[in-house]
Amino acid sequence: MQTDWLWGLAGGLLIGAAGALYLLGAGRIMGASGILGEAAERISDRILGAPPRRAGGGSADGGWFIAGLVLVPAAVAPLLGRADTHAAAPYALLVVAGLCVGFGTRMANGCTSGHGVCGISRLSFRGIVATLVYIFAGAVTVLAMAMLGRAAAGTL
C-alpha cells in the first residue's frame, strides 16, 4: 500500500509515546523481552517453589503492562481489519524461531523495543550494536530461507 509508511510513522509515534510515558511515569524501560522474561521467571519460581532470586520492587508492573499489550490490540485490531499476522512459517519452524528469539533476547538483554527504541533514542552504544546485529542476522536468515525455497522448487 502507498500509505503504509504513514501508518508506520503514526504507529511508531504511539509506540514511542508509550515508552516515554512508561519511563517518566513508572520509571521503567519499555522492553518487551525484559518485561515478559522477568514475569515468566517470577511465575516459574512460584510454580517450582524456588525463593525469588531478584529483589525488585513494583513487581506487579509487568503483569499490568502485558495485560494492556495483549488486551488492547485484541479489542482494536479487528476494528481496523488488522487482526491477522499472516504467519507463513510452519509450526516446527515457529518453535525453533520462538526458542531463538526467547533465548537470544534474554542473553542480549533486549529486543527491538529495548535495544532498538529505548537504546537508540539515547544513543546507547550497546543498543545500536545489538540493533545492527539482529537486523543483519534477520536479513541473512530471510535471504537463506528464500534461497533454500528456490533450491527446493528447482529440484522438485
Added chain:
Amino acid sequence: MRRGGFVFFCGGLFGLGLVVSGMTDTRKVVGWLDVFGDWDPTLAFVMAGAILPMALAWRVAARRDRAIFGRAMPHPRRFDAGARVDARLVAGSLLFGAGWGLAGFCPGPALAAAGFGDPKVAVFLLAMIAGMLAARPRPAAEKGLPVPESR
C-alpha cells in the same frame, strides 16, 4: 491500583502502536528483512516515529530523580557503568535476529497478537517463553552478583 492502571495504559498504547504501524503483520517484518528481495521500508518509519518521543523522554528523565508514580528514575550513567559490547550481546542478538527472520515475530508484536486467536502465535509465544527461561543467568544471580537491569 492507580499505578497499575497507568502501566496497563502504557502497555495498551504500545500494543495499539504495533497494530497501527502494521508490525503485528509478519509479512511487513519479513519484508523489511528481505533486503535482496521485495524490500519493505515500513519498519524504518516505525523506528523513526518511536525514537522521536523516546529521545525527548530521556532528556526529561535526565533532570528527574523519581518517576511520577514514585520509582527511582533509571539514569543511563548508572546502568551504563560496566555495560559494554560483549559476546553475550552479539551472540544473543545474532540468535534473536535469526528467529526474527524465520517467523517475523519479535517479543512485542508476538504479545500484541496473542489475542488474535491465531494458534501459530500461541505456539511461537510458548516456545519464546521457554527460550527465555532457558537463558536465565543462574550462577551470577545465585552468587548474589548484581544482575544488569533488563530492557
